[in-house]
Amino acid sequence: MPENGPLGRRGFLLGGAVVGAGALATACTSNEPPAASKPAASQAPAAGSDNDKPGKQVTIGFSAPAADHGWIAAIAKNAQAEAGRYSDVTFRPVEPTNDINQQISAVESLIQQKVNVLVLLPNDGEQLNQVARRAMDAGIPVVNLDRVFPDKLSYRTWIGGDNYGMGVAAGHYIGKKLKDKGVSNPVIVEIQGIATLPLTQDRSKGFADALKSYGFGVTAKQDAKFTVQTGNEVAGNLLQAHKKIDALWNHDDDQGVGVLAAIKQAGRNEFFMVGGAGSANAMREIKAGGVLECTVTYSPTMASSAIRLARLIAQGKGMGDLVENQVPQSITLASETITKENVDAYLPLGFES
Structure with missing residues (x-):
């Protein structure tokens, strides 16, 4: 996966484990030891999928390089489709570009619009680091997709491939x-x-x-x-x-x-x-x-997962399959091996070259 223009790609595969949007873990702990009469299971997080239910209305800004090959095209397509699944999400993409300065200007416009959260796949992590930092300093959490920013203060959560x-x-x-x-x-x-x-x-x-x-x-x-x-x-x-x-x-x-x-x-x-x-x-x-x-x-479904994470962050929720109350700071997706034996299970996630 490249980093600039035709350099684009890849960062990850949605290996089932990461990134589904599940329910916010509701269990909490106290400093008091549990009473002996209570079963240990009472301390476990509740199961469910409440995170998918409509919640606080949020606006998600989105910026990515221009679709000069299949993987990047799928990134934008997956992000838009995932945002469309939620009635509480307004999706605000900016014009995709392979020009660094144009992408910086586009991100600045999203900051000025005061989006609630920003999903950003930079043409170049080093060169867009400062504008991402400006978003964070303005109180807009940044979900850094695939190409990582060198400064951890420039993003709330990174998600990408291995x-x-x-x-x-x-x-x-x-x-x-x-x-x-x-x-x-x-x-x-x-x-x-x-x-x-x-x-x-x-x-x-x-x-x-x-x-x-x-x-x-x-x-x-x-x-x-x-x-x-x-x-x-x-x-x-x-x-x-x-x-x-x-x-x-x-x-x-x-x-x-x-x-x-x-x-x-x-x-x-x-x-x-x-x-x-x-x-x-x-x-x-x-x-x-x-x-x-x-x-x-190294699947572009990572963009779908980035939108889910952005929504949860903006709504102050965590990932339902985790005990913690907040979305993790970093998620690395597994690289999975597709052969003739399991290809049918992966075809729905494939992108067109």
């Missing part, structure tokens, strides 16, 4: 399969997004660490800039350079459209491929059978 975990999931799938097949000294190829981004470096480190546990390493890697065209070119070059490949991990399913096209054009099928992010296109390829066997998630 880039290192993506690499670990891909590495374990590839490592185990090759080990089970008895392959020694495998040729493992890695196609990154943008090599200079911290998120890409985290993914590559997770991948290398997981492969190391099987005694394997990456033979060759090259970045493809998160674009279909570059994915096609890079995959073509790697296929020419390596006449035999055992496994390939492509970090991003959007650029994976180009990677798969290059593989098909070359007529290569001696290896298997793992994707990244969880696009519907990749899931359909997995379901059909072929070189793409698996993808590891």
Whole structure:
């Protein structure tokens, strides 16, 4: 997932656990020990889904980059759809843009409008840090989505994906399969997004660490800039350079459209491929059978979860499945492994490349 323009992505998958909106935990504790006659269960939070019931009216401001690829498009779509589920939410998005200064101006306009809470996926966390801080200083809680601000005073809650975990999931799938097949000294190829981004470096480190546990390493890697065209070119070059490949991990399913096209054009099928992010296109390829066997998630459903969290924060509520009375400060979503065996369960969450 990139950080600026085509750099966008990914931060997470809604792994069932995080982020459902459940009931506010109603139990409280006191300094007095519970009476012996009372069952321990009486101290447990009440179950239920009261958080979904209409509450205080809130206005949620929203800003994200322009939709120059499928994942970012799904971010905006998911946020708007989730806000529409609640009669007590007014959703106020600003024009999406890949221009840093324009996004800063757009966020400033939301501050001036005095929205109750702001959901912000910055083009660049470093460069938008100060405007997010201004929102917080103005009493507007910021839900920082995916690309994190360096200053924790600039956001109330961060929610995003696990880039290192993506690499670990891909590495374990590839490592185990090759080990089970008895392959020694495998040729493992890695196609990154943008090599200079911290998120890409985290993914590559997770991948290398997981492969190391099987005694394997990456033979060759090259970045493809998160674009279909570059994915096609890079995959073509790697296929020419390596006449035999055992496994390939492509970090991003959007650029994976180009990677798969290059593989098909070359007529290569001696290896298997793992994707990244969880696009519907990749899931359909997995379901059909072929070189793409698996993808590891970094789902844009995180935007839906960010809207839920923003609503709860603005209404002074907590997450129903937690004991605490307030929404957590940081939520990292799990990277899940999608294969032919479980793809039907994930297809509804896929985004179009």
